[in-house]
Amino acid sequence: MKRLEKLRQQMKQEELEGLLITSSINQRYMTGFTGTAGVVVVTQNKAVFITDFRYMEQAHQQVTDFEIIEHQGPIQKTVDEWVKAQAISSIGFEKNDLTYGQYELYKQALSVQLVPSDGLIEKIRLIKDPAELDILKEACKIGDKAFEHILSYIKPGVKEIDIANELEFFMRRQGMTSSSFDTIVASGYRSALPHGVASDKQIQSGELVTLDFGGWYHGYSSDMTRTVAVGEISEELTAIYHIVLDAQMKGVAGIKPGITAAEADALTRDHIKEKGYGDYFGHSTGHGLGMDVHEAPALSFRSDAVLAEGMVVTVEPGIYVPQVGGCRIEDDIVLTAEGNQRLSHAPKELIYVPND
Numbered sequence: 001m002k003r004l005e006k007l008r009q010q011m012k013q014e015e016l017e018g019l020l021i022t023s024s025i026n027q028r029y030m031t032g033f034t035g036t037a038g039v040v041v042v043t044q045n046k047a048v049f050i051t052d053f054r055y056m057e058q059a060h061q062q063v064t065d066f067e068i069i070e071h072q073g074p075i076q077k078t079v080d081e082w083v084k085a086q087a088i089s090s091i092g093f094e095k096n097d098l099t100y101g102q103y104e105l106y107k108q109a110l111s112v113q114l115v116p117s118d119g120l121i122e123k124i125r126l127i128k129d130p131a132e133l134d135i136l137k138e139a140c141k142i143g144d145k146a147f148e149h150i151l152s153y154i155k156p157g158v159k160e161i162d163i164a165n166e167l168e169f170f171m172r173r174q175g176m177t178s179s180s181f182d183t184i185v186a187s188g189y190r191s192a193l194p195h196g197v198a199s200d201k202q203i204q205s206g207e208l209v210t211l212d213f214g215g216w217y218h219g220y221s222s223d224m225t226r227t228v229a230v231g232e233i234s235e236e237l238t239a240i241y242h243i244v245l246d247a248q249m250k251g252v253a254g255i256k257p258g259i260t261a262a263e264a265d266a267l268t269r270d271h272i273k274e275k276g277y278g279d280y281f282g283h284s285t286g287h288g289l290g291m292d293v294h295e296a297p298a299l300s301f302r303s304d305a306v307l308a309e310g311m312v313v314t315v316e317p318g319i320y321v322p323q324v325g326g327c328r329i330e331d332d333i334v335l336t337a338e339g340n341q342r343l344s345h346a347p348k349e350l351i352y353v354p355n356d
């Protein structure tokens with residue numbers, strides 16, 4: 001079933017006559033358009049993409065199954081003119097995307113009622129189709145290559161930011177358009193920061209170094225974390241690493257369609273609790289991955305969402321002990337009928353980087 005048909009089903013369930021799509025990610029998902037200006041409007045019978053003269057040629061190259069209209073005045077006026085022609089009385093809007101200022105402009109311009117909607121397209125995006133999975137697999141392959149590449153750069157005296165830059169340059173050379181989030185390179189005491197974005201700190205011998213990185217590939221994101229040791233590390237850091245690794249492998253082994261997100265989270269969290277580090281694992285086990293680097297479902301103890309075949313999620317437990325250090329290990333997986341398949345394959349056993 002085409003994405004447009006799936007969306008119209010969602011709209012029927014929500015009793016929406018039309019939907020105004022302002023999210024650039026959702027627009028790209030529905031139309032294929034990669035530009036930065038325009039809106040999409042969908043009814044049960046018609047669909048239109050509205051943009052300005054700068055993107056008309058691009059729209060005609062990328063957008064199919066949608067009427068394409070150029071607006072010359074305010075885009076809200078063109079939306080109103082098109083909606084009037086459809087003889088509908090109300091239209092949904094993406095309440096989590098439209099700012100209050102933008103909402104005011106549409107409210108003043110439209111002659112139909114604006115109805116807040118939430119997550120209609122995101123629900124469709126939960127299940128990846130074969131073409132999306134092919135892109136995500138390639139994105140993860142680049143991540144694997146990047147990890148292999150960066151190992152020779154990690155050594156005492158090198159700044160975290162230099163490691164992060166080399167990772168990004170390498171991924172770009174492999175076909176990524178950019179990193180999909182600020183690359184995390186956190187060494188020593190900074191490895192206890194779950195989101196320790198790369199700094200000017202120099203890596204030292206005897207430290208763990210956590211690398212969390214990903215890139216955009218054809219509109220989809222990879223996301224992988226590995227932690228390595230520089231020279232010999234303490235017994236406590238070694239124990240922390242293996243507890244996280246065992247927890248992560250339990251998660252990968254047990255996540256499958258039919259279980260809840262909370263049950264998936266428990267696969268890793270329970271092991272870390274049993275080993276006495278439950279207070280040092282404060283984030284969820286993972287999250288959905290696709291056209292957003294963080295999307296549904298969240299593998300959280302707070303979520304009763306049921307996992308389904310075709311979802312792509314991360315599995316990334318961690319332990320973070322202040323002033324001591326931390327560790328996180330993360331894979332991207334796709335749920336299959338039998339369980340799941342790993343998309344990231346970089347080695348996970350503890351790697352000791354030489355001191356020189």
